Amino acid sequence: MREVKMNQYQEHSANYKRLETDSLFVDFEQRAEFEGCIEKAFRFIHDEQLMNTALWKRFAAQFRDCIDSEKGAWRGEYWGKMMRGACFVYAYTRDDALYQILEATIEDLLTTQDGQGRISSFRPDRELFGWDLWCRKYVLLGMQYFMEISENEALNRRLVESMCRQVDYLIEKIGPEEGKKHIFETSQTWQGLNSSTILEPVVRLYSITGEKRYLAFAQYIVSCGGTALGNLIELALEDRLAPYQYPVTKAYEMMSFFEGVLEYYRVTGEEKYKRAVLNFGRRVMETDITIIGSAGCTHELLDHSRVRQSDPEALSGGVMQETCVTVTWMKFCYQLLLISGEAAFADCMEQSLYNAYLGAVNTGKALDQDTPQKEGYILEYLHFDSYSPLLPGTRGKRVGGLQQMKDGHYYGCCACIGAAGIGLAHKAAVLCSRDGVVLNFYIPGTIRTRTPEGTALRLNIATEYPADGAVRIAVMPEQEETFSLALRIPGWCKAASLWVNGEEEAVVCGYHTLTRRWKAGDTIQLRFEMETCAIRPVPYGRDTVNTEMDWKADRLSPKEIVESPENRLHIAFRRGPLILAADARTGVDPAQPVDPLTGGDGTVKLRLLPPGAVPFKTILAAALPLRDGRELILVDYASAGKTLREDSRMAAWLPVLSD
Numbered sequence: 001m002r003e004v005k006m007n008q009y010q011e012h013s014a015n016y017k018r019l020e021t022d023s024l025f026v027d028f029e030q031r032a033e034f035e036g037c038i039e040k041a042f043r044f045i046h047d048e049q050l051m052n053t054a055l056w057k058r059f060a061a062q063f064r065d066c067i068d069s070e071k072g073a074w075r076g077e078y079w080g081k082m083m084r085g086a087c088f089v090y091a092y093t094r095d096d097a098l099y100q101i102l103e104a105t106i107e108d109l110l111t112t113q114d115g116q117g118r119i120s121s122f123r124p125d126r127e128l129f130g131w132d133l134w135c136r137k138y139v140l141l142g143m144q145y146f147m148e149i150s151e152n153e154a155l156n157r158r159l160v161e162s163m164c165r166q167v168d169y170l171i172e173k174i175g176p177e178e179g180k181k182h183i184f185e186t187s188q189t190w191q192g193l194n195s196s197t198i199l200e201p202v203v204r205l206y207s208i209t210g211e212k213r214y215l216a217f218a219q220y221i222v223s224c225g226g227t228a229l230g231n232l233i234e235l236a237l238e239d240r241l242a243p244y245q246y247p248v249t250k251a252y253e254m255m256s257f258f259e260g261v262l263e264y265y266r267v268t269g270e271e272k273y274k275r276a277v278l279n280f281g282r283r284v285m286e287t288d289i290t291i292i293g294s295a296g297c298t299h300e301l302l303d304h305s306r307v308r309q310s311d312p313e314a315l316s317g318g319v320m321q322e323t324c325v326t327v328t329w330m331k332f333c334y335q336l337l338l339i340s341g342e343a344a345f346a347d348c349m350e351q352s353l354y355n356a357y358l359g360a361v362n363t364g365k366a367l368d369q370d371t372p373q374k375e376g377y378i379l380e381y382l383h384f385d386s387y388s389p390l391l392p393g394t395r396g397k398r399v400g401g402l403q404q405m406k407d408g409h410y411y412g413c414c415a416c417i418g419a420a421g422i423g424l425a426h427k428a429a430v431l432c433s434r435d436g437v438v439l440n441f442y443i444p445g446t447i448r449t450r451t452p453e454g455t456a457l458r459l460n461i462a463t464e465y466p467a468d469g470a471v472r473i474a475v476m477p478e479q480e481e482t483f484s485l486a487l488r489i490p491g492w493c494k495a496a497s498l499w500v501n502g503e504e505e506a507v508v509c510g511y512h513t514l515t516r517r518w519k520a521g522d523t524i525q526l527r528f529e530m531e532t533c534a535i536r537p538v539p540y541g542r543d544t545v546n547t548e549m550d551w552k553a554d555r556l557s558p559k560e561i562v563e564s565p566e567n568r569l570h571i572a573f574r575r576g577p578l579i580l581a582a583d584a585r586t587g588v589d590p591a592q593p594v595d596p597l598t599g600g601d602g603t604v605k606l607r608l609l610p611p612g613a614v615p616f617k618t619i620l621a622a623a624l625p626l627r628d629g630r631e632l633i634l635v636d637y638a639s640a641g642k643t644l645r646e647d648s649r650m651a652a653w654l655p656v657l658s659d
């Protein structure tokens with residue numbers, strides 16, 4: 001194990017402005033040892049994906065092969081996206097072998113920088129079109145996040161120099177001046193939104209270097225507003241439309257753009273940008289986030305998913321809820337949590353983590369259903385599945401962002417972004433506030449952090465969460481000290497109880513803050529009532545969504561939608577943070593209508609099943625009582641469907657006979 005000293009808030013780090021703007025902070029030296037489903041996901045991603053040197057070589061080779069230039073594709077995003085996730089995962093595992101692999105691939109990548117400073121998967125004669133800028137963004141972000149885990153000062157200096165040359169080249173070619181390309185002209189899709197997301201690493205490079213030209217370039221991108229069809233920042237400030245009504249509705253790219261706007265707020269301190277980002281985030285939360293914490297029923301577009309997720313009519317594209325959207329939403333909520341200190345954003349992260357996200361981790365190592373139909377692809381399972389079904393269906397329908405590389409292997413956008421999601425479970429589990437620490441996620445294990453005075457603080461968390469609501473926390477400061485310990489009371493929880501050293505306290509919603517003189521051995525006990533609630537679809541009648549894509553004109557046009565009668569004929573169940581699902585492997589047909597025995601208050605009495613009761617691994621398995629006296633077996637959503645085939649056909653929205 002390797003000790004890393006990471007003071008990422010000092011001057012000339014990408015984060016130092018956050019000391020003035022943010023409410024919560026990351027302890028970059030935090031160490032954790034988790035148990036249970038989160039630990040298992042970390043190990044799978046670390047061992048199977050990030051330690052795979054062939055993948056890193058292949059992704060770096062895209063900057064030599066440059067086959068993205070042929071059709072304006074995005075193979076150049078794979079390296080930086082996975083590097084960001086790898087750095088997040090490394091912050092948890094601190095595995096020296098992983099660090100060596102990452103340093104080696106950074107060196108490999110640096111050799112692809114050409115004489116003009118470009119690191120691009122596009123040839124110079126066919127550059128600045130398609131997804132070129134998007135891919136360059138990920139190269140920059142990969143380098144910036146590597147700097148957060150690297151102690152190699154000489155290498156870090158070379159990375160800064162490399163990034164400056166990369167961005168200087170872009171500034172020379174893109175901008176408002178005569179003879180330069182408008183940023184929207186560097187892409188032919190999504191009205192320039194994908195290119196505009198380069199804002200995020202440009203602002204961070206400004207924080208690292210203090211060079212005004214990067215701030216000026218960021219200012220230019222912000223002034224363009226994200227898309228050629230409308231200024232997204234202005235739309236968010238007006239707060240009249242929901243994001244699914246914006247002129248461009250590509251979910252992942254839009255959230256990425258607003259991540260950049262938030263970074264821009266942090267360096268300028270201009271309040272309106274913070275307001276725009278918070279408005280946007282809250283609107284997405286209200287209108288597009290589904291029960292499993294992802295968004296977008298129409299392929300990868302925001303489309304009022306909150307009401308449409310249970311409507312078979314909405315699923316015309318066949319797939320919904322891209323894993324890139326899940327992870328970007330988690331990252332976005334993480335940023336909103338840091339900036340605002342509002343527990344609701346941690347609630348959102350948890351909802352995505354235990355449901356959509358863990359569901360997408362391809363622990364079954366299964367091939368998707370689509371790629372084997374293609375000719376000439378070297379078949380190898382990908383580490384993340386790309387889309388998450390809610391209505392009766394299967395996982396593994398196809399690979400999002402699928403691209404074949406020169407050596408015959410292929411990869412996808414969602415598989416590359418995945419690692420960042422689990423990394424956030426560690427980063428945000430405990431955060432620092434100005435007067436103490438904030439505990440967001442109840443992951444069993446040990447977390448070592450520091451108090452505001454710098455005293456070492458260990459938190460031992462004993463729990464079966466998310467399968468059970470009893471949590472016991474031993475607070476172990478190295479010496480007695482007065483500080484605040486804020487505990488997140490999950491938004492889904494209607495009744496929570498709390499004891500400090502055996503004495504009960506009345507629980508406050510959101511964060512329950514305990515300020516006292518803590519000494520080693522103080523214990524906190526929490527009990528979150530884990531009742532099982534029935535969730536019914538939200539009737540919507542009719543609506544207009546912006547989902548009709550004309551690829552040639554690069555334009556979305558509005559589509560009138562009418563709620564289908566089937567929409568209301570669905571029911572879903574949530575127990576604590578877990579959404580439940582039917583899985584054909586338990587002998588049920590997930591498309592068969594059910595008649596559950598629900599109480600007048602909308603809750604059901606589940607009978608929990610012992611481990612081994614269903615023939616596959618689950619976080620939770622339970623029997624749902626039906627009105628005819630029989631029972632239906634349900635498991636947690638994330639464990640359902642894992643063969644990516646018909647044999648594990650699944651559904652979270654179960655059909656019912658009447659509403």
Ligand SMILES: [Zn+2]
Nearest residue numbers: 324400413414
């Ligand atoms: Zn994707």
